[in-house]
Amino acid sequence: MSAAIEVMRHHRSIRKFTEQPLSAEQREAIMASAQAASSSSFLQASAVIRITDPELRAKVMALCGDQAYIGTAAEFWVFCADFHRHLQWVPEARTGFAEQLLIGAIDTALMGQNAMTAAESLGLGGVFIGAVRNQPHALCELLALPRGVVPLFGLCLGYPAQDPEPKPRLPASLMFVENRYPARFDDARMQGYDEQVRQYYRTRTGGNKEMTWTGQIGETLVKEARPFMLEFLREQGFCLR
Ligand SMILES: Cc1cc2nc3c(=O)[nH]c(=O)nc-3n(C[C@H](O)[C@H](O)[C@H](O)COP(=O)(O)O)c2cc1C
Incomplete structure (x- = not known):
């Protein structure tokens, strides 16, 4: 491009x-x-x-x-x-x-x-x-x-x-929306992304890190x-x- x-x-x-x-x-x-x-x-x-x-x-x-x-x-x-x-x-x-x-x-x-x-x-x-x-x-x-x-x-x-x-980012549809903020973002898309992040960390750490995106956010934002x-x-x- x-x-x-x-x-x-x-x-x-x-x-x-x-x-x-x-x-x-x-x-x-x-x-x-x-x-x-x-x-x-x-x-x-x-x-x-x-x-x-x-x-x-x-x-x-x-x-x-x-x-x-x-x-x-x-x-x-x-x-x-x-x-x-x-x-x-x-x-x-x-x-x-x-x-x-x-x-x-x-x-x-x-x-x-x-x-x-x-x-x-x-x-x-x-x-x-x-x-x-x-x-x-x-x-x-x-x-x-x-x-x-x-x-x-x-x-x-x-x-x-x-x-x-490169670290996989959220699916575009979970970040870019049209005209109005949605009542709820798509849960199935989020589960798919969590799996993608889990795989990313597995590959990057040779299997030493098991972590999803929501898991990581949960750990970060509770403190x-x-x-x-x-x-x-x-x-x-x-x-x-
Ligand atoms: C404002 C800001 C502060 C950050 N602080 C740190 C930091 O202190 N230590 C670190 O290792 N990475 C830090 N990062 C890097 C993020 O962890 C990283 O950008 C994120 O995990 C996404 O990974 P990527 O940059 O490889 O795509 C920071 C990123 C930003 C934007």
Whole structure:
């Protein structure tokens, strides 16, 4: 269909990398692609911190559940929602609205996905790291993130040293609907998808992981996720009104 669609449809997270670094040209192309993403009201409400200091990278990795690929990826970037920069030049700007968190999160996520796709189109691979939100106070201190800035996710990038199969996604009919939200999604389609996911994990782990999609969602969503988040967001000047 198109080279861009090929790249996007072949996406899979990469968690093992070779030691080969990215060239400055590759890095700049990825950054330019990220910046080319659309931006709500042209606010460009994002900041990206590239962690090049090995000692700092090790400390950040420790704050992110010690996920080894944060240390071994050629690049590790922390994507943040940022309304601090606006206040530098427009001090009368009113911030703290919940809506602005959404704007910052959406703008930044669009940039992150552009970066991932650009990297993949160059034969690189990567994985997003939500674990940057595990200990956000400590991370803000390490990276000197001021009030008005919230770390949202990290991105590991590098040359892949593994070639996993793409993970099967929900059948399109369980995600894309026409005109109105359905009273109920099709249970039979979901059972079929659960079976597909079970097979995917069996193959990927050599039979060591037995898990369906609904099983995984059940395990994830019964836990309280990062209960400190609302307070942290408020401390950083978000969601005050
Ligand atoms: C915002 C976000 C945060 C994520 N955080 C992590 C993470 O901390 N560690 C990790 O190994 N994978 C993380 N992932 C990767 C997801 O697990 C992965 O995208 C999902 O399982 C689908 O697999 P795929 O990317 O290979 O298609 C994250 C993905 C997103 C979008």
